[in-house]
Amino acid sequence: MRGDRLMRDSRVLVIGAGLAGLAAAVEIAGAGLPVLVVDQAQAPGGAVHRQPLPGVRSIASGMQRRRWTRLMAQINAQAERIEIRCNTRFGGMDYTGDALLTGDGRALMQPRALVLATGARERVQPRPGWTLPCVTTAGAIQAELKTTAHPPYGRVLLAGSGPLLLAVAAELVRLGRAPVAVIEAGHPFSHPLSALRLPASYLIEAAGYLLRVKAAGVPVLTGAHVLAITPSADGLVVRVNTPRGDRSFGADRIGLHDGIAPNDAGLPVDGPVPVLRLGDCREALGARAALADGRAGGGRLAAQLLGRAAPDPSADLDLQRQAQRRLGAIYAHDGLTRLSDLPSDTVLCRCENRTLADLRALGSNPGARGLRLDGRFGMGPCQGRFCAEWVGRLSTPAGLPLPHIGSNRWPSRPIPISDLVDPSAEGLEP
Amino acid sequence: MSDRLDHDVIIAGAGVVGAAIAWHLARAGVRVAIIDATGPAAAASGASDGAVSVASKKPGVMARLASASLIYTHDLAAQGPLQAAFAARPAHIFGSGAAELAAMDTLAAKLNHLSGRVRVVADGGPDLLSGLGTGVDRLMTLEGEGHMPGHKAVRAYLAAPGITCIWPAPLLGYEVADGFVTVRLADRTLRAGQLVLALGVSSPDLIPGLPIVPRAGQLIVTDRGPVGALSGSLTAAAYLVAKTQDGAALPLLPVVIDPLTSGQYLIGSTREDHGDPTRVDFATLRRLLTRAATVWPALRDRRVIRTFAGVRAAVSDSLPIVGPLPGADRVTIVTGFEGDGICLSALIGREVARMLCGLSPDAALAADLAALSPVRFSKNRIEGAA
Amino acid sequence: MIAQVFWNGRPVPFCEGETLGSALTRAGISDLGRAPTGQARAVFCGIGQCQGCLVRVGTRLTEACLLPCVDGLQAEPDAGGQTDA
Ligand SMILES: Cc1cc2nc3c(=O)[nH]c(=O)nc-3n(C[C@H](O)[C@H](O)[C@H](O)COP(=O)(O)OP(=O)(O)OC[C@H]3O[C@@H](n4cnc5c(N)ncnc54)[C@H](O)[C@@H]3O)c2cc1C
Numbered sequence: 001m002r003g004d005r006l007m008r009d010s011r012v013l014v015i016g017a018g019l020a021g022l023a024a025a026v027e028i029a030g031a032g033l034p035v036l037v038v039d040q041a042q043a044p045g046g047a048v049h050r051q052p053l054p055g056v057r058s059i060a061s062g063m064q065r066r067r068w069t070r071l072m073a074q075i076n077a078q079a080e081r082i083e084i085r086c087n088t089r090f091g092g093m094d095y096t097g098d099a100l101l102t103g104d105g106r107a108l109m110q111p112r113a114l115v116l117a118t119g120a121r122e123r124v125q126p127r128p129g130w131t132l133p134c135v136t137t138a139g140a141i142q143a144e145l146k147t148t149a150h151p152p153y154g155r156v157l158l159a160g161s162g163p164l165l166l167a168v169a170a171e172l173v174r175l176g177r178a179p180v181a182v183i184e185a186g187h188p189f190s191h192p193l194s195a196l197r198l199p200a201s202y203l204i205e206a207a208g209y210l211l212r213v214k215a216a217g218v219p220v221l222t223g224a225h226v227l228a229i230t231p232s233a234d235g236l237v238v239r240v241n242t243p244r245g246d247r248s249f250g251a252d253r254i255g256l257h258d259g260i261a262p263n264d265a266g267l268p269v270d271g272p273v274p275v276l277r278l279g280d281c282r283e284a285l286g287a288r289a290a291l292a293d294g295r296a297g298g299g300r301l302a303a304q305l306l307g308r309a310a311p312d313p314s315a316d317l318d319l320q321r322q323a324q325r326r327l328g329a330i331y332a333h334d335g336l337t338r339l340s341d342l343p344s345d346t347v348l349c350r351c352e353n354r355t356l357a358d359l360r361a362l363g364s365n366p367g368a369r370g371l372r373l374d375g376r377f378g379m380g381p382c383q384g385r386f387c388a389e390w391v392g393r394l395s396t397p398a399g400l401p402l403p404h405i406g407s408n409r410w411p412s413r414p415i416p417i418s419d420l421v422d423p424s425a426e427g428l429e430p
Numbered sequence: 431m432s433d434r435l436d437h438d439v440i441i442a443g444a445g446v447v448g449a450a451i452a453w454h455l456a457r458a459g460v461r462v463a464i465i466d467a468t469g470p471a472a473a474a475s476g477a478s479d480g481a482v483s484v485a486s487k488k489p490g491v492m493a494r495l496a497s498a499s500l501i502y503t504h505d506l507a508a509q510g511p512l513q514a515a516f517a518a519r520p521a522h523i524f525g526s527g528a529a530e531l532a533a534m535d536t537l538a539a540k541l542n543h544l545s546g547r548v549r550v551v552a553d554g555g556p557d558l559l560s561g562l563g564t565g566v567d568r569l570m571t572l573e574g575e576g577h578m579p580g581h582k583a584v585r586a587y588l589a590a591p592g593i594t595c596i597w598p599a600p601l602l603g604y605e606v607a608d609g610f611v612t613v614r615l616a617d618r619t620l621r622a623g624q625l626v627l628a629l630g631v632s633s634p635d636l637i638p639g640l641p642i643v644p645r646a647g648q649l650i651v652t653d654r655g656p657v658g659a660l661s662g663s664l665t666a667a668a669y670l671v672a673k674t675q676d677g678a679a680l681p682l683l684p685v686v687i688d689p690l691t692s693g694q695y696l697i698g699s700t701r702e703d704h705g706d707p708t709r710v711d712f713a714t715l716r717r718l719l720t721r722a723a724t725v726w727p728a729l730r731d732r733r734v735i736r737t738f739a740g741v742r743a744a745v746s747d748s749l750p751i752v753g754p755l756p757g758a759d760r761v762t763i764v765t766g767f768e769g770d771g772i773c774l775s776a777l778i779g780r781e782v783a784r785m786l787c788g789l790s791p792d793a794a795l796a797a798d799l800a801a802l803s804p805v806r807f808s809k810n811r812i813e814g815a816a
Numbered sequence: 817m818i819a820q821v822f823w824n825g826r827p828v829p830f831c832e833g834e835t836l837g838s839a840l841t842r843a844g845i846s847d848l849g850r851a852p853t854g855q856a857r858a859v860f861c862g863i864g865q866c867q868g869c870l871v872r873v874g875t876r877l878t879e880a881c882l883l884p885c886v887d888g889l890q891a892e893p894d895a896g897g898q899t900d901a
């Protein structure tokens with residue numbers, strides 16, 4: 001079928017202009033190899049260093065700003081060898097080594113190596129009403145704050161579990177819009193001893209957030225779970241189960257968050273050229289680890305491509321991994337067991353609008369194929385990013401391995417057909 | 431049958447063919463079990479288009495069998511297991527250039543000769559179908575064909591009472607002795623009066639030397655759009671050439687655009703004899719979509735959300751293999767349906783069930799069914815050896 | 817003159833560099849119509865992963881949260897509205 005082989009490109013293709021991708025680019029370019037970095041967002045930065053719009057004052061901390069300035073200076077120092085194209089989406093790499101880019105930097109190319117640094121996805125457990133407008137991820141609220149430095153309209157409620165909730169709450173307080181409540185499923189403040197074994201930087205940051213949120217009088221309910229979100233005459237009503245009984249809150253905007261996981265749907269595992277996953281895309285360990293992983297991975301890849309000895313692995317990464325493990329233990333809660341108690345009409349798959357009842361209709365242990373073909377779970381355009389984990393857990397008897405129901409082959413995101421068939425992009429001439 | 435047996439009949443392979451046989455046997459009161467290495471519709475049946483098409487079949491045996499199967503599929507959909515699986519819909523064939531136009535003439539003559547359920551209801555220029563783009567000289571619309579996703583058919587057949595489903599359970603081997611078949615699975619053996627091997631492209635694993643070529647085909651699925659924008663399948667006449675004249679040089683890319691009930695499009699397909707289902711590539715995707723979007727411009731507004739390849743079991747002489755396995759009493763082989771198994775499954779299911787119950791085939795089809803017998807290969811082998 | 821985009825014909829101001837999703841959110845527009853499955857369309861992940869915020873620009877569907885605003889851009893809810901058979 002293939003008469004039209006592409007010339008191998010001399011560049012290393014890096015997907016994702018966040019900390020990991022850019023740090024890798026600096027190392028690879030520093031070794032003398034040309035790099036093309038693409039990102040689907042409007043500007044480099046990724047999750048942590050999402051940049052303010054032109055003219056907007058950054059809300060980033062001094063430490064964050066210094067880290068970013070340093071990294072961008074390193075990128076600029078290598079400007080000859082690093083090209084960054086934003087508004088450009090990676091469709092995937094096929095078995096022949098062709099990589100498809102759509103959007104502003106449309107191209108079909110055969111890179112010399114592929115670095116996947118697509119960051120994390122937010123884990124959000126299904127809850128009744130989680131598909132309503134104005135219910136977003138907590139990360140979406142954070143992204144808004146970073147780009148516009150403006151709090152969202154009205155009463156904000158944050159719910160789920162993990163350190164991000166307090167971080168976003170603290171930002172909201174600082175911008176003058178204290179959230180109506182933070183609903184945390186875990187009991188993070190009842191572990192003083194294990195908490196002390198976290199790196200100091202974690203503790204200082206977290207304590208700062210907590211102080212600010214508490215000082216503003218924001219109720220922080222721990223061991224608490226959202227039971228349902230319903231629309232009301234003036235916004236949304238959130239019903240919350242707490243250890244001391246159920247409560248209700250009115251809100252105009254809800255941010256949900258249950259942790260992060262690699263954003264790796266549809267990404268190749270290997271290929272005819274070296275493929276490397278770095279940062280949260282490989283293991284969701286957060287910003288510090290992403291930077292370290294990007295650097296170390298970029299260095300390793302450059303050494304491999306140039307036939308040099310590999311540099312020593314980064315010790316920093318292990319440190320961050322330990323810290324994340326402790327954080328996980330600190331925030332541990334029974335939220336997952338609540339999944340199976342959800343009302344049967346709770347939507348599990350947002351794309352295909354499939355509910356818990358639809359899942360149960362498949363019988364016990366339907367397996368990946370049954371879930372996909374008969375249940376249509378994980379078959380929508382998000383490639384299972386937001387349902388696969390929960391559907392897998394709910395449909396698999398305890399002790400058995402979870403079925404893989406997301407996509408593990410390209411497209412890693414929907415590919416507009418017009419982008420693909422229209423001529424006039426690099427490598428895409430008919 | 432006797433109590434020494436676990437089942438009267440064991441069917442190995444829960445594709446659409448095995449499932450159809452199981453349903454017909456269960457309905458006849460036969461104690462039937464169906465086993466599969468993976469699960470239902472795990473191979474070709476779960477990775478195919480699902481056109482129930484007479485138009486695409488080679489004139490002769492295949493066209494006659496497909497025509498009969500189509501009529502029977504309509505029956506099973508009217509009041510039977512296929513109600514939710516099969517959807518009748520028009521089939522539009524388009525052509526451009528002399529070779530494709532000639533293929534369309536051949537098609538019209540074939541359908542006329544068959545005088546089955548499929549009729550040409552329109553034949554003319556591109557203005558016959560609104561929404562059509564450029565690159566079409568002639569358009570022909572057929573009535574009577576339909577679409578049936580393989581996995582839906584398998585699920586529908588196996589939902590019937592009286593079928594024991596066993597998976598994941600690879601068939602490791604079998605022995606015929608003392609009036610029954612012993613079937614070996616990883617964790618147990620089962621005894622049955624008869625064994626049916628409906629293993630699709632894996633058939634040579636159990637029957638070495640079977641002349642089956644794994645022929646891969648890449649398929650593309652789009653996101654959802656408005657339902658009903660395209661009333662039926664839109665098939666390049668080159669596809670008819672590809673399926674009816676083996677090895678023929680194709681005039682143009684044989685693309686098929688099938689609108690699904692969800693508002694998605696399924697676009698296929700290639701014929702690649704490497705048989706590797708992991709080989710799905712952008713260059714091919716682009717070639718298929720370029721012709722598809724030229725002919726049906728609404729596709730330009732859709733996005734590709736999934737691609738995959740299915741592997742068809744092609745036979746050296748392009749006919750399926752259906753019948754008792756020579757030299758192995760009590761074993762029946764049913765495979766080699768290449769790109770036609772969904773279409774033929776209803777009829778083959780019925781006829782193989784009759785065969786296993788000791789009934790003679792539908793008289794009108796007896797000769798055509800006989801042409802599918804595996805005996806044709808054992809003869810060649812004997813002659814070759816002599 | 818303020819730069820603006822149009823949502824369903826209604827003018828919505830935007831800041832330089834802003835995405836459509838962000839401009840709509842700031843304007844208090846959260847309901848982006850309905851998907852063909854009947855599911856509400858709205859910004860959810862905000863970063864182009866969930867496909868919840870698809871809107872129509874011309875004849876194409878695109879993620880509002882990734883689409884850069886340009887003056888005069890016209891966007892509408894998806895026509896869809898059908899459910900799966
Ligand atoms: C791209 C493509 C497009 C197609 N389009 C159409 C179309 O439009 N119309 C049409 O009519 N047909 C079409 N087909 C063809 C159709 O899908 C097949 O002819 C049909 O599905 C074959 O069914 P089957 O039951 O023979 O085989 P399969 O569906 O392959 O089933 C065989 C089963 O045997 C199991 N198995 C294998 N080895 C073992 C073992 N040792 N033990 C136990 N189980 C085992 C497998 O897991 C599998 O479930 C298409 C095929 C492809 C690939």
Ligand code: FES
Pocket residue numbers: 837858859860861862863864865866867868869870879880881882
């Ligand atoms: S909000 Fe998730 S893709 Fe735009």
